[in-house]
Amino acid sequence: MSPANGAFSANGHVVIVGASLAGLRAAEALREGGFRGRLTLVGDEPYEPYDRPPLSKQVLTGRAAPESTALPQVSGLDAEWRLGTPAVGLDLAAKRVRLADGEELGFDRVLIATGTRARPWPNPEEAALDGVITLRGRDDTVRLRDELAAGPRRVLVIGAGFTGSEIASACRGLGLPVTVTERAATPLAGALGGTIGTVAARLQREYGVDLRCGVSVTSLEGDDAGHVRRAHLDDGTTLEIDVAVVALGAQRNTEWLRDSGLGAGPRGVACDAGCRVFDMYGIVTDDIFAAGDVARSPHPLFGFEFLALEHWSNAIEQAEVAAHNMVHGESERRPYLHVPTFWSFQFGVSIKSAGVPPLGEQVIIVQGSADEPRFVALYGRRGRTVAAVTFDQGKWLEFYVNQIERAAPFPPQYRNVAQPESRQVLQAEFPDPALPTEGPMIVRTGHSPTERAWTLMPARGGRR
Amino acid sequence: MTMRIVVDLNRCQGYGQCVFLAPGVFELHGEEALMYDPGPDEEQLIPVVRAAAACPVQAIRVERPGEQA
Numbered sequence: 287m288s289p290a291n292g293a294f295s296a297n298g299h300v301v302i303v304g305a306s307l308a309g310l311r312a313a314e315a316l317r318e319g320g321f322r323g324r325l326t327l328v329g330d331e332p333y334e335p336y337d338r339p340p341l342s343k344q345v346l347t348g349r350a351a352p353e354s355t356a357l358p359q360v361s362g363l364d365a366e367w368r369l370g371t372p373a374v375g376l377d378l379a380a381k382r383v384r385l386a387d388g389e390e391l392g393f394d395r396v397l398i399a400t401g402t403r404a405r406p407w408p409n410p411e412e413a414a415l416d417g418v419i420t421l422r423g424r425d426d427t428v429r430l431r432d433e434l435a436a437g438p439r440r441v442l443v444i445g446a447g448f449t450g451s452e453i454a455s456a457c458r459g460l461g462l463p464v465t466v467t468e469r470a471a472t473p474l475a476g477a478l479g480g481t482i483g484t485v486a487a488r489l490q491r492e493y494g495v496d497l498r499c500g501v502s503v504t505s506l507e508g509d510d511a512g513h514v515r516r517a518h519l520d521d522g523t524t525l526e527i528d529v530a531v532v533a534l535g536a537q538r539n540t541e542w543l544r545d546s547g548l549g550a551g552p553r554g555v556a557c558d559a560g561c562r563v564f565d566m567y568g569i570v571t572d573d574i575f576a577a578g579d580v581a582r583s584p585h586p587l588f589g590f591e592f593l594a595l596e597h598w599s600n601a602i603e604q605a606e607v608a609a610h611n612m613v614h615g616e617s618e619r620r621p622y623l624h625v626p627t628f629w630s631f632q633f634g635v636s637i638k639s640a641g642v643p644p645l646g647e648q649v650i651i652v653q654g655s656a657d658e659p660r661f662v663a664l665y666g667r668r669g670r671t672v673a674a675v676t677f678d679q680g681k682w683l684e685f686y687v688n689q690i691e692r693a694a695p696f697p698p699q700y701r702n703v704a705q706p707e708s709r710q711v712l713q714a715e716f717p718d719p720a721l722p723t724e725g726p727m728i729v730r731t732g733h734s735p736t737e738r739a740w741t742l743m744p745a746r747g748g749r750r
Numbered sequence: 751m752t753m754r755i756v757v758d759l760n761r762c763q764g765y766g767q768c769v770f771l772a773p774g775v776f777e778l779h780g781e782e783a784l785m786y787d788p789g790p791d792e793e794q795l796i797p798v799v800r801a802a803a804a805c806p807v808q809a810i811r812v813e814r815p816g817e818q819a
Contacts, residue, residue, distance in 0.1 A: 337756055337788060339759065340785075340786075340788055343785060344785050344786070344787065344788075349785060349787065350786075350787045350788055350789065351789065353789070354752065354754075354787065354788050354789025354790075355788045355789070356754055356788075356789065357754065357756055358754040358755070358756055358811050358812065358813030359754075359813060598759075598760070599758075599760050627760045628760070629759045629760055631759075631779060631783035631784075631785070632783075634779050634780030634781075634783060635780055635781075635782075635783065636764065636780070636781070636782035636783040636784075638760070660781070678780065678781045678782050680762070680763045680764060680782055681763045681764075
């Protein structure tokens with residue numbers, strides 16, 4: 287450790303902007319790494335860091351209380367908290383973070399972990415109707431839980447990504463009639479591709495979901511009291527509903543960095559493989575770090591393409607790398623090499639993934655059967671294995687993580703337990719990346735670290 | 751006073767030891783999907799600590815009541 291880093295570790299001030307999973311884990315990792323200086327966590331919500339995955343599952347069904355999702359914390363964190371006060375600006379030259387209440391926090395090093403928020407319904411008047419809800423935080427969950435407890439005639443879930451599918455699953459668990467609309471040909475198409483998405487579609491229908499793919503909701507209509515009652519679809523049908531859950535993916539919380547001079551924009555905050563943030567000229571900064579959903583960084587395992595990973599494990603592992611690199615000199619820095627992994631529980635099935643399925647062009651079921659559905663599917667790109675997805679076969683995933691790390695040949699050459707009789711290579715059927723999707727959770731954000739402005743090309747024959 | 755629990759569900763493989771040891775806190779939906787109460791009452795402390803210790807993949811993290819500084 288250089289003397290400069292020694293002094294920083296003893297007396298420095300770290301500000302962590304974002305008091306969620308990544309922010310908390312970074313704070314813990316800084317202390318574990320010997321940082322004894324001042325530590326401040328800034329959060330826009332008034333709550334201590336809490337865990338989000340239970341919100342769309344146990345909390346919605348009433349199995350767990352919203353406030354019970356507070357994350358365990360190590361003792362001796364010795365942090366100062368600024369909760370309920372969002373950061374509104376970062377001054378690179380003066381090394382200060384500006385908060386919404388006017389306070390300015392000077393820092394020696396800062397971690398940007400401001401995450402994402404739910405993409406709102408595009409029509410603001412319709413979005414303001416009672417019963418139109420997006421789900422991201424604790425307060426959203428309380429609103430949705432209360433709407434569901436009121437016994438709606440029908441719940442509409444707009445968008446069949448993971449969040450939308452889990453909400454639909456929770457609704458069916460409560461015995462509520464649910465319609466799910468999805469613009470793509472299947473649920474989970476952006477995350478897993480249409481071929482595996484077909485299995486998810488069958489699951490939804492078996493659980494009594496009225497699933498409608500290839501359609502879009504064109505408008506939501508309220509009653510005189512301003513509560514949503516009807517949804518109009520682009521195939522001409524009208525649905526009678528009492529709740530509309532908008533599950534159209536996430537937007538990155540980077541607006542507060544607009545004038546900071548950092549390489550931050552709608553795709554996220556660009557950083558190097560060691561979590562150090564690029565400025566707007568593509569020059570790496572020394573004292574600004576990023577981690578979690580908001581960060582996009584070049585991944586050595588996937589051609590150094592910049593990826594933004596909206597995963598629980600990414601928040602933890604990237605926060606640990608950022609914290610390590612904050613307190614260590616350049617010869618001891620660590621790259622972020624974590625193979626992306628995530629899970630989703632829906633309709634009684636555990637879906638797990640490793641690697642980057644949207645990079646896959648082809649898919650093959652190597653163990654089990656999609657009919658049950660209990661299987662392992664591998665995704666391949668140009669002859670190498672880039673991802674694995676399991677349905678109720680989580681125990682095998684570690685083996686395939688190893689295959690992905692080694693860039694193993696695709697299709698695989700080895701034999702497997704419970705190998706299907708014919709191992710047919712299928713097209714993965716990911717939607718055109720030019721079309722905005724419901725949120726694949728791994729967003730391929732290109733190769734340029736400096737790209738701040740970007741234009742979404744009009745969808746080819748697409749619709750909202 | 752409640753405790754706080756978080757399970758690393760990437761690591762969890764649905765062995766179900768926790769479901770046997772602390773049935774009021776952990777439950778399986780289907781074969782492998784683990785649902786749990788992240789903030790159970792203090793009377794669940796001993797079952798939960800046993801469940802965390804017995805987890806074959808050590809995926810359960812528990813903060814006991816009053817443990818946090």
